[in-house]
Amino acid sequence: MxxxxxxxxxxxxxxxxxxxxxxxxxxxxxxxxxxxSILGQxxxxxxxxxxxxxxxVDRPLLTQYWDWITGFVHGDMGNSYQxxxxxxxxxxxxxxxxxxxxxxxxxxxxxxSILGGVVAALNVGRAPDRIITVLGxxxxxxxxxxxxxxxxxxxxIWLDVLPISASWSPGASIPDQVYHLILPSIPxxxxxxxxxxxxxxxxxxxALDSDYARTAVLKGLPRGVVIRRHVLRNSLVPTVTVxxxxxxxxxxxxxxxxxxxxxxxxxxxxxxxxxxxxxPMLEAGVLxxxxxxxxxxxxxxxxxxxxxxxxxxxxxx
Amino acid sequence: xxxxxxxxxxxxxxxxxxxxxxxxxxxAGRLSRGDFLRRGAVVxxxxxxxxxxxxACGGANSSSSASSxxxxxxxxxxxxxxxxxxxxxxxxxxxLDQGGLxxxxxxxxxxxxxxxxxxxxxxxxxxxxxxxxxxVWTFKIRQGVKFHNGQPLTADDVVYTYKxxxxxxxxxxxxxxxxxxxxxxxxxxxxxxxxxxxxxxxDANFPYVCSSENYNMIILPNNYDSSKWEGSFIxxxxxxxxxxxxxxxxxxxxxEAYWGKKALPDATEFTFYDAQQPQILALEAGTIDVVGxxxxxxxxxxxxxxxxxxxxxxxxxxxxxxxxxxxxPFTDPRVRQAVALTLARPDIVQGLFQGKAELGNDSPFxxxxxxxxxxxxxxxxxxTKAKQLxxxxxxxxxxxxxxxxxxxxxxxxxxxxVKSSAAKxxxxxxxxxxxxxxxxxxxWLSGIMSMVDYGHRSVPNLFLQAPLQSKGxxxxxxxxxxxxxxLSAQYIAALDLQSQRTVAGKIQNxxxxxxxxxxxxxxxxxxxxxxxxxxxxxxxxxxxFLFNASKA
Numbered sequence: 116m117x118x119x120x121x122x123x124x125x126x127x128x129x130x131x132x133x134x135x136x137x138x139x140x141x142x143x144x145x146x147x148x149x150x151x152s153i154l155g156q157x158x159x160x161x162x163x164x165x166x167x168x169x170x171x172v173d174r175p176l177l178t179q180y181w182d183w184i185t186g187f188v189h190g191d192m193g194n195s196y197q198x199x200x201x202x203x204x205x206x207x208x209x210x211x212x213x214x215x216x217x218x219x220x221x222x223x224x225x226x227x228s229i230l231g232g233v234v235a236a237l238n239v240g241r242a243p244d245r246i247i248t249v250l251g252x253x254x255x256x257x258x259x260x261x262x263x264x265x266x267x268x269x270x271x272i273w274l275d276v277l278p279i280s281a282s283w284s285p286g287a288s289i290p291d292q293v294y295h296l297i298l299p300s301i302p303x304x305x306x307x308x309x310x311x312x313x314x315x316x317x318x319x320x321x322a323l324d325s326d327y328a329r330t331a332v333l334k335g336l337p338r339g340v341v342i343r344r345h346v347l348r349n350s351l352v353p354t355v356t357v358x359x360x361x362x363x364x365x366x367x368x369x370x371x372x373x374x375x376x377x378x379x380x381x382x383x384x385x386x387x388x389x390x391x392x393x394x395p396m397l398e399a400g401v402l403x404x405x406x407x408x409x410x411x412x413x414x415x416x417x418x419x420x421x422x423x424x425x426x427x428x429x430x431x432x
Numbered sequence: 433x434x435x436x437x438x439x440x441x442x443x444x445x446x447x448x449x450x451x452x453x454x455x456x457x458x459x460a461g462r463l464s465r466g467d468f469l470r471r472g473a474v475v476x477x478x479x480x481x482x483x484x485x486x487x488a489c490g491g492a493n494s495s496s497s498a499s500s501x502x503x504x505x506x507x508x509x510x511x512x513x514x515x516x517x518x519x520x521x522x523x524x525x526x527x528l529d530q531g532g533l534x535x536x537x538x539x540x541x542x543x544x545x546x547x548x549x550x551x552x553x554x555x556x557x558x559x560x561x562x563x564x565x566x567x568v569w570t571f572k573i574r575q576g577v578k579f580h581n582g583q584p585l586t587a588d589d590v591v592y593t594y595k596x597x598x599x600x601x602x603x604x605x606x607x608x609x610x611x612x613x614x615x616x617x618x619x620x621x622x623x624x625x626x627x628x629x630x631x632x633x634x635d636a637n638f639p640y641v642c643s644s645e646n647y648n649m650i651i652l653p654n655n656y657d658s659s660k661w662e663g664s665f666i667x668x669x670x671x672x673x674x675x676x677x678x679x680x681x682x683x684x685x686x687x688e689a690y691w692g693k694k695a696l697p698d699a700t701e702f703t704f705y706d707a708q709q710p711q712i713l714a715l716e717a718g719t720i721d722v723v724g725x726x727x728x729x730x731x732x733x734x735x736x737x738x739x740x741x742x743x744x745x746x747x748x749x750x751x752x753x754x755x756x757x758x759x760x761p762f763t764d765p766r767v768r769q770a771v772a773l774t775l776a777r778p779d780i781v782q783g784l785f786q787g788k789a790e791l792g793n794d795s796p797f798x799x800x801x802x803x804x805x806x807x808x809x810x811x812x813x814x815x816t817k818a819k820q821l822x823x824x825x826x827x828x829x830x831x832x833x834x835x836x837x838x839x840x841x842x843x844x845x846x847x848x849x850v851k852s853s854a855a856k857x858x859x860x861x862x863x864x865x866x867x868x869x870x871x872x873x874x875x876w877l878s879g880i881m882s883m884v885d886y887g888h889r890s891v892p893n894l895f896l897q898a899p900l901q902s903k904g905x906x907x908x909x910x911x912x913x914x915x916x917x918x919l920s921a922q923y924i925a926a927l928d929l930q931s932q933r934t935v936a937g938k939i940q941n942x943x944x945x946x947x948x949x950x951x952x953x954x955x956x957x958x959x960x961x962x963x964x965x966x967x968x969x970x971x972x973x974x975x976x977f978l979f980n981a982s983k984a
Contacts, residue, residue, distance in 0.1 A: 153520060158607075158608075162603055199521045267713050278719070384679070
């Protein structure tokens with residue numbers, strides 16, 4: 116098991132290193148110039164050149180990369196070009212925001228989706244299955260900017276029961292923060308429900324068809340016990356992986372939801388950083404999302420191995 | 433009337449030649465009351481004096497600016513506003529975006545303010561005057577003003593601020609406004625409360641360069657490091673900083689030690705938004721009281737909402753559609769005229785702006801400018817004439833060309849209109865619509881057809897120089913015309929409005945004939961407030977002043 120985890124951690128580190136290369140060099144091909152972005156389109160070229168030199172973006176790329184990545188490894192994420200301040204507090208605050216929103220969305224969507232998938236699987240071909248499948252598919256095809264505006268208008272303006280902005284006052288309590296995050300979570304729940312429920316349904320259908328489930332039924336176990344002890348344990352294995360792979364989206368891919376609900380998450384932060392050529396902010400943001408994603412994937416692998424002994428035994432051999 | 437004449441003569445006796453010329457024009461009826469107030473302020477007549485002159489001529493004073501209106505508000509309360517997120521650090525030297533300039537003006541103050549009617553109002557300067565050549569301007573600085581840290585305002589602060597911002601080796605965003613007008617050595621302290629500006633060329637509208645139009649120019653304390661301004665928001669204004677969080681928002685409290693009329697609200701709160709739509713939804717939901725700016729495209733929900741007051745400020749903001757005068761087929765003015773004649777401008781103003789814009793007449797002289805010669809005939813759609821012009825220029829069967837523009841507000845839609853309009857005379861335009869960064873770095877000044885955005889200015893000086901003069905640095909049309917260069921220099925140096933108007937008419941006719949650039953419309957600046965909020969005052973350039981705001 117230790118070897119299995121060590122291998123996974125090793126792969127994760129290699130992946131992060133490759134990600135650092137991609138984000139750094141991809142950032143360089145973005146059109147525009149950092150100094151131009153700071154001083155404006157109308158600033159004279161001499162001022163642009165001077166500021167580029169001051170920022171160090173006129174040095175060889177490999178030198179810039181080495182300085183950045185060694186700083187990052189030592190905990191120095193660099194200084195924002197736009198805000199002329201260390202990047203770390205911006206990344207840290209935005210990441211916390213994104214994690215909170217992701218957590219609320221997860222807490223809502225995971226049980227609902229698994230329940231929906233299992234109910235559909237237990238009613239294969241019948242009305243509940245069709246309703247859940249069609250609703251799930253339909254919901255996941257509605258873009259966030261559509262569902263977001265609809266929920267804002269319905270719950271925030273017409274019914275006036277939920278705040279339309281996800282920003283809470285400084286020092287707000289945890290329940291107050293969760294209250295502010297309910298509305299922005301709904302578009303995410305709609306997007307993810309269909310996908311997770313479909314995976315849960317497929318896994319449950321497969322498990323219900325398996326020999327061990329049939330044996331459990333034949334030996335007289337009640338249906339509920341069969342589902343709880345034999346079916347769910349096996350059917351949820353792929354679902355856990357699917358949930359983990361959504362982490363990247365939920366942490367860094369919510370630019371539209373964050374914009375619509377005026378929420379300062381990390382997706383919006385790195386999107387703006389890319390627009391403004393704020394490379395330190397962009398690179399640190401993407402790498403931070405990568406780290407969170409890797410950690411989530413590692414946890415999922417660990418849970419997967421717990422649920423599926425073949426994985427950990429296979430890895431040990 | 434004899435009494436009025438006596439009062440007028442008394443006033444005249446104390447004024448200099450330039451000021452008396454403006455008074456004469458008003459008395460003779462060549463200036464409307466609005467134009468008199470606007471032009472009089474530029475040459476240094478105070479508002480009370482102009483009010484007395486207007487009264488002596490049988491009128492009543494009216495210098496109020498566009499605002500959310502209503503009865504005078506009551507003090508107290510907190511006004512919550514939504515504005516676009518400032519794009520970077522709030523540094524008076526480098527701020528170049530609307531969110532940033534909004535922040536500067538909450539606590540900082542200018543020598544004078546260009547209000548929503550483009551009238552100059554004295555702020556930290558009590559008065560100003562020019563020499564007859566209009567190349568030396570002397571500003572009297574208001575006494576008894578203190579910065580938020582208690583330090584008194586003196587000429588040293590003004591001199592320091594202007595030398596800092598006009599230093600050609602510096603990074604000031606104000607340099608584009610100072611270019612060719614003033615250098616640091618031209619800023620002179622005359623005494624503790626008098627500053628003289630020795631210009632490198634005559635400029636009859638120089639006070640506008642010292643106004644809120646040049647939005648970086650809030651007065652800083654002497655020797656203050658502007659890069660640290662975000663930590664203090666130090667200024668002399670009616671509000672003081674309470675808190676500022678980058679990318680999130682800012683809050684301000686009333687400055688009880690303010691030198692002028694105290695702000696009505698106890699406090700203001702600004703929330704930063706990255707897009708227009710969330711601001712509109714927040715206003716509709718009551719989360720905020722004011723939206724600092726919105727555009728018609730995407731903002732229709734506010735235009736017809738009875739619970740919202742839309743504040744519409746006439747402005748000179750526009751798009752310039754340049755055609756390369758040095759590249760075929762646009763070397764021939766007839767071809768350029770033909771393209772301009774394809775546009776149905778009233779339909780464009782209605783379609784893109786729901787009427788909240790004014791027609792452009794292919795010159796930068798917007799209807800809002802007092803100096804615009806309104807007797808110059810308006811160019812209208814004329815496809816027959818356009819085809820004849822193309823035929824005469826040897827392009828009777830049309831031609832293909834390329835238009836480059838940016839993804840800003842209605843510009844892509846306008847580019848599509850230009851394409852479809854030109855197609856009616858056989859001109860096939862391929863469109864390249866890019867992000868502003870891509871456009872400015874690649875195609876702005878090199879594209880054979882190029883459409884760029886220009887923000888509001890109260891006087892057309894900037895629009896007349898860099899984009900159109902032969903050596904202009906933003907001359908995307910590559911227009912080189914010595915007659916134009918002479919006329920534009922004459923206009924800028926002309927002190928009295930009648931002379932400006934005369935030269936403006938010549939420029940307008942010349943540009944109609946040459947059509948290096950198409951100016952199809954000038955669109956209004958739009959802000960909105962909840963209907964129970966009054967006293968919100970935006971300016972055409974993007975400020976949002978809340979010191980007179982109150983909630984019923």
